Amino acid sequence: WAAGYCQEDGQLGRVRMDPLADTLQRLREAFRAGRTRPAEFRAAQLKGLSRFLQENKQLLQEALAEDLHKSPFESEVSEISIGQDEINKALRNLHAWMKDEKVSKNLATQLDSAFIRKEPFGLVLIIAPWNYPVNLTLVPLVGALAAGNCVVLKPSEISKSTEKVLAEVLPRYLDQSCFAVVLGGPAETGRLLERKFDYIFFTGSPRVGRVVMTAAAQHLTPVTLELGGKNPCYVDDSCDPQTVANRVAFFRFFNAGQTCVAPDYVLCSPATQERLLPALQRAIASFYGEDPQRSPSLGRIVSDRHFRRVQALLCCGRVAIGGQSDERDRYIAPTVLVDVKETEPVMQEEIFGPVLPIVNVGSVDEAIEFIGRREKPLALYAFSSSSQVVRRVLAGTSSGGFCGNDGFMHMTLASLPFGGVGASGMGRYHGKFSFDTFSHHRACLLRAPGLEKIYSVRYPPYSPGKLRLL
């Protein structure tokens, strides 16, 4: 089974992979008929999404708690309210975003009309991961619907409870001639990717990103790849250690460290490390109590496979804080590792768990050099009481996004593009960037039918006199 949801006879029901062709066909026909183009239709879909969030808030919170032991607070700030903000922004700006964009003209086109028209691509596939399973399905969906596309949504099969809500409840709030949820893991998604889509928006690991891009290449389908990586966090000697420790611990251990933009490791001098360790210990105790396993605020690792992978990383370097784990409820304590070597697994792969290695560097230049030797990260953080140092790290490195003196606050601004660079991905979204991502920017020039006398100057034969006119 790669279950899809369709409404062939007014009933929601599971369909086999073969009827997937019918579902895609139905979406394509709706698109060709122009159903998704009017602003009123798009606004109605966005309002449907908004009602879905409002009316099913509790159901979503329960599903997120089942999947990730996510607290209502984390569910609200990082999943539901982010989705709602994006919907509100799209509804407020829809007409402005859809408007043709007038452009400047040259001498030869002074009398013409030149503009960029934002057109929907057509049939869009959105593939989502499990770590923010509401946010990372709905936020791209807002952009795709606002831009007037038909959408196939493939949620992650790993966050099972949320997947169920997205598959069984969400379609009731959208026009099902233009929207379908398709379920499945790697095998089914692989088969889905064999079909032709007009745009693919993928969020997930760099490994699967390559699979998606290879499949898309067969149809020359454009892609956005929102991938992961290791996000460095440089801390210089001038910082107040407790402030840095609070901020780094909060953003590292949020969602049990399963955040693509979490600070993945700290780079600092040995002296700063000595000041940071007791401050991190205090921050962890004040956030999660003396026994973090009993804290309702700390999430859990999503699956047994991921638990074993993160647990294995605890053997790297030396445990300075935490280090406990309990397979029965996939608990890993907020952990800080020191004396970590660059060649150890914890410094080779994205950690995606509540584990923070500290690597010593002698100077800001050494930190910049260390970061430059590695793949470009999705996010980069620099802490210093000197804005010059922060700006030096910014200027000396490259990353999808950057935040000075805090964690991933930059991604809370829909006015900033969100996306990776190099191995951390390609393309961008959030706010108007989402609308633009899901729109083809069509170059249009409307010329006057007359004026042939003037235009005929360009025709052969090309006399020397014509050359002088240029």
Ligand code: NAD
């Ligand atoms: P993943 O790549 O394993 O899976 C993502 C999606 O791809 C899922 O829907 C899954 O069903 C599908 N999939 C998995 N294997 C596949 C295959 N072989 N062929 C086709 N489809 C396949 O990622 P994940 O474990 O769900 O999420 C964690 C990763 O996602 C991390 O690397 C993290 O950094 C990244 N991530 C990135 C962002 C971002 O915005 N850049 C956000 C969240 C997570």
